[in-house]
Amino acid sequence: xxxxxxxxxxxxxxxxxxGDMTPATxxxxxxxDAETVLEVQDLKKFFPVKRGLLSSTVGQVYAVDGVSFTxxxxxxxxxxxxxxxxxxxxxxxxxxxxEPTAGVVKxxxxxxxxxxxxxxxxYRREMQMVFQDPYSSLNPRMSAGAIVREPLKNYGLDxxxxxxxxxxxxxxxxxxxxxxxxxKYPHEFSGGQRQRLGIARAxxxxxxxxxxxEPVSALDVSVQAQVINLLMDLQVEYRLAFLFISHDLxxxxxxxxxxxxxxxxxxxELTDKRTLFTTPLHPYTEALLAAVPVPDPxxxxxxxxxxxxxxxxxxxPSGCRFHTRCPYAVxxxxxxxxxxxxxxxxxxxxCHLREVGAPPIKLEKRASATA
Amino acid sequence: xxxTSTEFVIERPQGWLGRVLEFARRNPTVxxxxxxxxxxxxxxxxxxxLATDPLFINPIDRLKPPxxxxxxxxxxxxxxxxxxxxxxxxxxxxxxxxxxxxxTAIGLAIGLVAGYIRIVDAIVMRIMDGLMAIPGILFAIALxxxxxxxxxxxxxxxxxxxxxxxxxxxxxxxLTIREQPxxxxxxxxxxRLPRILVRHILPNIFAPLIVQATYVCASxxxxxxxxxxxxxxxxxxxxxxxxxxxxxxxxxxxxxxxLLFPGICLALMVLTVNVLGDGLRDTLDPRIARRMG
Numbered sequence: 001x002x003x004x005x006x007x008x009x010x011x012x013x014x015x016x017x018x019g020d021m022t023p024a025t026x027x028x029x030x031x032x033d034a035e036t037v038l039e040v041q042d043l044k045k046f047f048p049v050k051r052g053l054l055s056s057t058v059g060q061v062y063a064v065d066g067v068s069f070t071x072x073x074x075x076x077x078x079x080x081x082x083x084x085x086x087x088x089x090x091x092x093x094x095x096x097x098x099e100p101t102a103g104v105v106k107x108x109x110x111x112x113x114x115x116x117x118x119x120x121x122x123y124r125r126e127m128q129m130v131f132q133d134p135y136s137s138l139n140p141r142m143s144a145g146a147i148v149r150e151p152l153k154n155y156g157l158d159x160x161x162x163x164x165x166x167x168x169x170x171x172x173x174x175x176x177x178x179x180x181x182x183x184k185y186p187h188e189f190s191g192g193q194r195q196r197l198g199i200a201r202a203x204x205x206x207x208x209x210x211x212x213x214e215p216v217s218a219l220d221v222s223v224q225a226q227v228i229n230l231l232m233d234l235q236v237e238y239r240l241a242f243l244f245i246s247h248d249l250x251x252x253x254x255x256x257x258x259x260x261x262x263x264x265x266x267x268x269e270l271t272d273k274r275t276l277f278t279t280p281l282h283p284y285t286e287a288l289l290a291a292v293p294v295p296d297p298x299x300x301x302x303x304x305x306x307x308x309x310x311x312x313x314x315x316x317p318s319g320c321r322f323h324t325r326c327p328y329a330v331x332x333x334x335x336x337x338x339x340x341x342x343x344x345x346x347x348x349x350x351c352h353l354r355e356v357g358a359p360p361i362k363l364e365k366r367a368s369a370t371a
Numbered sequence: 372x373x374x375t376s377t378e379f380v381i382e383r384p385q386g387w388l389g390r391v392l393e394f395a396r397r398n399p400t401v402x403x404x405x406x407x408x409x410x411x412x413x414x415x416x417x418x419x420x421l422a423t424d425p426l427f428i429n430p431i432d433r434l435k436p437p438x439x440x441x442x443x444x445x446x447x448x449x450x451x452x453x454x455x456x457x458x459x460x461x462x463x464x465x466x467x468x469x470x471x472x473x474x475t476a477i478g479l480a481i482g483l484v485a486g487y488i489r490i491v492d493a494i495v496m497r498i499m500d501g502l503m504a505i506p507g508i509l510f511a512i513a514l515x516x517x518x519x520x521x522x523x524x525x526x527x528x529x530x531x532x533x534x535x536x537x538x539x540x541x542x543x544x545x546l547t548i549r550e551q552p553x554x555x556x557x558x559x560x561x562x563r564l565p566r567i568l569v570r571h572i573l574p575n576i577f578a579p580l581i582v583q584a585t586y587v588c589a590s591x592x593x594x595x596x597x598x599x600x601x602x603x604x605x606x607x608x609x610x611x612x613x614x615x616x617x618x619x620x621x622x623x624x625x626x627x628x629x630l631l632f633p634g635i636c637l638a639l640m641v642l643t644v645n646v647l648g649d650g651l652r653d654t655l656d657p658r659i660a661r662r663m664g
Contacts, residue, residue: 095559124561137552141574150570151560201560 036109037208037241038071038094038127043103045089049314062313063089065265066103068340073208074235076242078256078273080249080288082310086265087245088132091213094243095129096120108208125155128202130231132214134194138186144197145182148172151204171200175230192223199230209241216251228255249292253277261285264313264321267340271347279360281349283326320352328353328363398654404647411640415460422454425610434626444628446618455610456632462522462611463592463640469526470533470591475584477530478537479576483568485538486545496542499535507532507594512603520606525598529591540583544576578655585648589641596637612637 044067046060064086071077079087092098094105096112104113112123128151131137138147148168149158158164169179175196186194195215202210212231216224232255235242246252252259252273259276261269261284269282280286283304290303306325311317317324323333332352340350343358353363395402414421429449437444443452485495511528518524548554549572557571598604599613600620607614612633619629 092555097555097558121561124559127559129556129559131552131556133552137556139553139557139571139575142570150557150562154561154563154566198556201556205560 035072036070037073037107038243039104039106039109040070040090040094041068041104041106043067043090043093043105044101045086045093045098046101059314062265062316064093064100065316067262067265067267069260069267069270071209071241071243073241074239075258076235076244076256078252078259079243079245079262080247080252080259081262083247084310084313085262086313087247087262088213090262091129091211091243091245094209095127095211096124097129121155125205126207127209127211128205128207130195130198130202130210130212130215133218134191134198135186135218137198138194140186142185143182144172144177144184144186144189147186147197148182148200148204151201155205157205167204168200171204174203174234175200176226190223191219192227195219195223195227196230199227199234203234203238206238207240209243211243211245213245214247215244217246217248224251231255249288261288264310264316266321266350267348268322268351269347269349270340271344271349275344275347281343281347281354281360282322282351283328283353283363284322320350327365398650400646400650401654404643404650407639407643408647411460411464411643414457415464418457418461422457423451425450425454425458426608427451427454434622434629436626437628443632444626446615446629447622452615452629452632455615456612456636458610459612459615459633460636460640462605462609463595463637465522466526466529466595467588467592467640467644470529471584471588473526473530474533474537474587475580478534479541479580481534482538482541483545483572483576486542487549487564487568487572492542495538499538502532503535505532508598508601508603511594511598512601515598515603520604522605522609525595525604528598529594533587533591537580537583537587540579541576544579545572548572548575578652581655582648582652585644585651589644589648592637592641592644 043064045064046062048057049059049061050056051058067086067090069077079090081087089098093100096105099116100113104111106112107123107126110123112120115123142150145165145168148171149164152158152164152167157167159167165182168182172179172181177193177196177200181189181193186197189197195218198215210231215231216227219227228251231242234240242255244252244255256273258270258272260267261276261282263284269276269280269285276285277289280289287304287306290305304327308325311321311324317334318337319335320326320329320333320338323329326333330352336352338350338352340348341356342348343354343356344360427450429445431449432441432445433447433449435441435445435449441451441453443456446452446455481495481499485492507529510532511525514524514528554567554571557567562570595604595611596613596616599611600617602617604613605611615633616630616637619626619631619633623630
């Protein structure tokens, strides 16, 4: 069924704001109910580091090291973190553009980790991707209409030249492009229009999940807002699940219902948007939020500024991966890796200093910890 | 031919002729190159009607300078240089086009597979390296010595060393294109491998491949002439430009026309093919084409 065939308002308004859900429902979402579109369990991806004439493996890049999360229908999970922390790799693993080293990816309840090649095709329909670079993600030698119609053709849904044309037209209209644009080539479009084209392509198969890998980071700020709002409208209309990968906290705060914070291939904190931005529990999240510029010079804040660089994912630190830069680190952090546990209902964090049920108080800096 | 209104709206020229003229205005090199090449092709095809027998020997008229009767003069056996030059177009054009077609077709097929399938890549590329290590001229001479000289053998002898060059180019382009996000996007939207190769990879190889094909064609024309000049190419009785230049070499200082006319034709053909290649590259790439238009 093409999105154009779908009634745009087949859902009650009360379903539309998962961001306002109570912690109880947030917890329910992790238990794999019928509404769960994507479930990721202990996903791992290691890239071998090869060196020398015979390209022998000398080490591994722990790009993604044991990540679990779920996304429900109509929900956006924001995935934030510094560049190189494994966000994009997760997106590609979910899309199966990369083969996972270990772990389970379930689409609509079906484990697709063991499925490969031709068998993946029915599942690819359910998950589509919007790419970061609107320039290189569109084939320069295909017309805009052909680009949007290609997914339909792949699944025999094109319905001949007239039917395909109509479907493409509806998709173009839905993302705010004109009918005349169909005969044009990607280089004739602006960045924002190209990203709309990419979104139309992702919508063509009427998927359940859209993985958006930094979809607006290549766009001007004014255009960013338009594209983000378009994505949010489409989400409501088609009850899409989004895995929204970004390094831009402002964008993530705007679009997400829940947010996962990543550091060196691991999720360090996962909770609903409001809680994360008001009471972050992980020191890394705290530092990330402190780094967001505030457009008011009068406000002076006590900021947590991180020192040093992100350690290499080839040789990640022992214990808690963040302990080398954490101002609160204690001896235990160096040896023992903290698991991601739910300390408050619907609020999971991987930190030794946060215990289950403990109040979200501010942590004390330790001068000795950095020495 | 373009009607441009004040609002910078370029109207599409109407009719068949209008579109052709518009294309010619935008791509002069392509049109000029194609025209000269078409003219040469016509000369090759209609050679028997354009000239007398190129093999007719008339010792009385030997080494005559260009005149009304013999437009390009005669050679040391009294053969008409004009007739031989006209018939020589056939050989050069056949060899050039055949080598370009065969080497690009074979090279494209091998390069596509090698570029996309990693296991095949290592094996195929080592074989190609081995082929490239063979000196082209020596290979041709060896082939002629083994199987005798004929136009067909000349084509084979030039094609074989050209194939690895095409394979390398195609493979390099495939390797860069396969990593492009639009290929990932195609995979993500459920596109099957053959369609990815045909719809996404192939069209993006086309421009560099066409350019390469024209250079292969130009170099094949030269190599054929070179082989003939050395006596390892087309049989001496066949009027090819290389054979003619070899014949005229001895008389060059006193009777330059024997060497000059086939030489000019050779240079013109090679230049035309190269210019055409450059023009095609610009035309086939929509991004460059629009900017130049």
